[in-house]
Amino acid sequence: MPLEQEVREVFAQGGVLSHAADHFRERDGQTQMALAVARTIEQGGVLVVEAGTGVGKTFSYLVPALLSGERVLLSTATKTLQDQLFGRDLPRLVTALGLPVRTALLKGRASYLCLHRLDQARHDASLPERGSLRTLAKIEQWSKATRTGDLAELPGLDERSPLIPLVTSTRDNCLGAQCPQFKPCHVNLARREAMAADVVVINHHLFFADLAVRESGMAELLPSVRVVVFDEAHQLNETGVQFLGLQLGTGQALDFGRDLLAAGLQQARGLVDWQELVGGVERAARELRLAVGKQWPGAKLRWAGDAPEGIPAAAWQQSLEALHRAFEQAAQGLDTVSELSPDFVRLHDRAQQLSQRAQRFADACAEGSVRWVDVGTQLRLVESPLDIAEAVRTRVLKLDAQEPEAQGRAWIFTSATLGDDPRLRWFTEPCGLEGAEVLRVHSPFDxxxxxxxxxxxxxxxxxxxxxxxxxxxxxxxxxxxxxxxxxxxxxxxxxxxxxxxxxxxxxxxxxxxxxxxxxxxxxxxxxxxxxxxxxxxxxxxxxxxxxxxxxxxxxxxxxxxxxxxxxxxxxxxxxxxxxxxxxxxxxxxxxxxxxxxxxxxxxxxxxxxxxxxxxxxxxxxxxxxxxxxxxxxxxxxxxxxxxxxxxxxxxxxxxxxxxxxxxxxxxxx
Ligand code: SF4
Incomplete structure (x- = not known):
């Protein structure tokens, strides 16, 4: 049976949904959107749908996506919405439709317990505060029972707890295949499950983070996916620009220094003057912060020329150069001990990356981007594209590319609010989707x-x-x-x-x-x-x-x-x-x-x-x-x-x- 007809029957009064949900009522807008999604899945292409509050847009894209039998990637704006989609809407519908569909949830690595770092935290004498010991005990207890390692499942864990960075990994500190916990690793497990699933639920942050650094396994996932749905798509542009730009923070430099000192003293004491190297990085980060002087907390300093507004260019460039040199020296020191431990290899890569970023910020801003400095206790140097249009066209949709798997893919972008004109230009222009089919489905509310x-x-x-x-x-x-x-x-x-x-x-x-x-x-x-x-x-x-x-x-x-x-x-x-x-x-x-x-x-x-x-x-x-x-x-x-x-x-x-x-x-x- 053609997909459109199947979809129509599911949404009709007396259809599968009205049997499965007590309060289900046939709604024209919901069916209209579902049929448009079904058509796009069958023909391939890009569909943008603004579906007002109460339309029931989640079912409108889930039903055709599931019935199509294609491999589906669903992305939403936040981890909470991701949990809701994966834990509530998706299983409900899979059961109602009686389909043998394997689903998986994939978040960024910061959401998962890192077993290796948990081991390290157990032996760390300098935990941030007393309450951390209690939280650590709680996490240890939970770690024995959890299958997914997703920290969102741990009841009562304050997501702002200073302990979380110590028991989760970053791309910088993950040991990858060298890790003693590689086999049971939760991050790897989540990625393996995602690779094997028919429907994978991710979030926009993960999508763009992966596009920027190709790290989380999405790069392998996307080629095999035929249907991609972005819900809460109104957040795509602002999320995307955060990841597609370039950032360097003095806090990042200090974190690097702390990790460098800990690894150096524990695993190669006396072989390199670690204190000297770390002192150099810390001094350079402090100098850069001081170069900006007193500012309102939260100030954003425009940075159109050689230096941010109000900062003498020579002093600023000198501080950037000093930071670049300090990272270079750290990289050289690490090079001499890299055979001793995988930690040193990771730290070496990190030092090089930070040094390259410092160098990039010493050079002129990239065309089509804008620079500024976020001022707080630490500084954050930011170079951001103005929108994601170019990246979406060339690196996401790839409609003009010669990649066979990119052709025929169906892209659905939806949200309750995508603009105030019939072409939804507020959304489509910055996202590079001007050529998309656009549908507006009004709210059924009176x-x-x-x-x-x-x-x-x-x-x-x-x-x-x-x-x-x-x-x-x-x-x-x-x-x-x-x-x-x-x-x-x-x-x-x-x-x-x-x-x-x-x-x-x-x-x-x-x-x-x-x-x-x-x-x-x-x-x-x-x-x-x-x-x-x-x-x-x-x-x-x-x-x-x-x-x-x-x-x-x-x-x-x-x-x-x-x-x-x-x-x-x-x-x-x-x-x-x-x-x-x-x-x-x-x-x-x-x-x-x-x-x-x-x-x-x-x-x-x-x-x-x-x-x-x-x-x-x-x-x-x-x-x-x-x-x-x-x-x-x-x-x-x-x-x-x-x-x-x-x-x-x-x-x-x-x-x-x-x-x-x-x-x-x-x-x-
Ligand atoms: S592989 Fe990386 S994330 Fe997994 S346990 Fe090891 S260090 Fe942690």
Whole structure:
């Protein structure tokens, strides 16, 4: 039977899915997307699908991919989504379809316990802190039982624990075939399983990391795969540029020095003056940091010429040269002992690589790339391509290449938000996919009935110092009526703190027991914040308010009545003084295009769409969205941004806003 027909039958009322899932209903959008995916699989080519919230896009690509009988690679944005796909959606569907499909999960090596380094950590007298000993004991215990070695399976392990780098490997310190634990190694096992599976679930980081350094086994995997699906594809460009560029950090230099000293003293004491070599690397890294002087923490220094802005070129170049020399000397020292241990071979490669990078940064920036320096306690030198278009065309799709296996492959890119125009240019241009077939499947939700949008006409301007206070007041009034259930999304960390503090102060005036808890991003780990918010009112609190920025605009999901009010402080334009944003804008202007119309505005539209998308997650959800930025109604471009939002009904004036919020509250009681 042709694949399209099989797919149609699976999704039809009375088909396999309606028997397997109680709540399954045939949805036109879902079937439409699934049929388009099936066609692409049969014919090969590139399909880009924007599938609004509630379409059920995961099943739309999984069903045809599984039914095709082809070898499939699925990539999603984060490890959490990877676990969800592999642990929940995929097995559910494989069972429902009754297919004999072998599936595998493959993450980056940093996700797996390294048995060799665990051995070393046991004998390491200088563990970072006392709590580490307890964590180490826990990991040791778990290591005896785990089959996969995936640290995500270890309950209660804080992913920020300083112990994790000591019990996981990097490409630099893995001993490979020389390792005494090579056979039971979890990283190798995961790769072997991936090679043998029909469906492999990876993440975008792994995909691009492998494209950059060909290390994780993907290079062997891809040629045998016929169908590749990127879910959450809106993150591809930003993830890709991180890996396809060049980076050198003073922290990396210090890590190298630490590993060099440990290996040297343990395995070749007295043969080389290790202290001297390591001292040289540390001094050079410190000098480079000092060359930058005092800066705001988190500052990004543009670097268009010989040195970053405000730094004397001669001093900067001298420091870079000193760092280059220190790595060279370390490499020479290691060369003399490389027969003694595989550790020295790895360290030697690492020293050479670091020295080459220092040299690259002393030379001019590559054409089509942009450079800057991230300043923190350490420095990070970055050279980044402006987008991934070239890499996708020539190294991923390879549609023009003479490689037989690249031809006929099906590429599916999907997400709930991929742009604000019919060609989805926000996504396709930077990803080099302008020639792709594009499909937009709208959300099945009845937004006009389920949600209302309020944009105040009289409100402090976004740059007015009183703006954040007014946002806090408005959000606090709504949250007090609703008993929390409010998410405030801010565009800056400063606004996040101001609004968080102001809302707490507002609620102080309420009687104890009527005060919602104010959760502010950064005060607790993200996962804890999300769980606490979804819990809502617990003993002693009157619900929850979450004030958040950055990743919460797109990565937060609170279905049901846990969330009924979303307040956005300002239009999320990209920060104009960010070196990457600036370089992208300049390139557009040089091409005679408009940096605002072709870049800033679509960026803001996509972010706004994502932020607004937090409100309605199910057909039964009801809620109000408030955007506290009068530019949306006062400026001409506001119309384009409003058009990007789901078609919610509009609220005119504060009185109506209060009435809507009160009605939401009443409907729940
Ligand atoms: S092969 Fe590499 S990752 Fe595996 S146990 Fe050895 S050092 Fe660790």
């Amino acid at each position: 937004y006009a009935a389920q949600a209302a949008l309020y944009v105040p006409r009289a409100f402090p301007k976004p740059n007015d110092p009183a703006h954040s206070q007014q946002v806090a007041l408005l959000a606090a009034r709504g949250a007090a009526t609703l008993g929390g259930r409010t998410l405030v999304l801010t565009t800056t960390l400063r606004a996040l703190r101001t609004i968080g503090d102001a809302m707490k102060a507002q609620f102080e005036r309420l009687e104890v027991g009527l005060r919602p808890d104010v959760l502010v991003q950064g005060e607790l780990p993200k996962r804890v914040l999300m769980d606490r918010f979804r819990e809502g009112a617990i003993a002693g609190s009157a619900g929850c308010v979450l004030v958040a920025s950055a990743s919460f605009w797109e990565g937060f999901d609170a279905p049901g009545d846990a969330l009924q009010l979303v307040v956005i402080d300002k239009l999320p334009f990209p920060p104009p003084n960010d070196p990457l944003v600036e370089a992208r804008s300049q390139r557009l202007e040089a091409q005679g295009r408009s940096a605002f119309g072709d870049y800033s505005l679509p960026e803001a539209a996509v972010s706004l769409k994502q932020g607004a998308g937090r409100l309605i997650r199910r057909e039964s959800d009801r809620g109000v969205l408030v955007i506290c930025d009068t530019r949306l109604v006062a400026m001409g471009y506001g119309k384009r941004l409003l058009a990007a939002l789901p078609p919610m009904r509009r609220i005119e004036g504060e009185a109506q806003l209060e009435a809507e919020i009160a009605a939401l509250n009443d409907a729940r009681d």
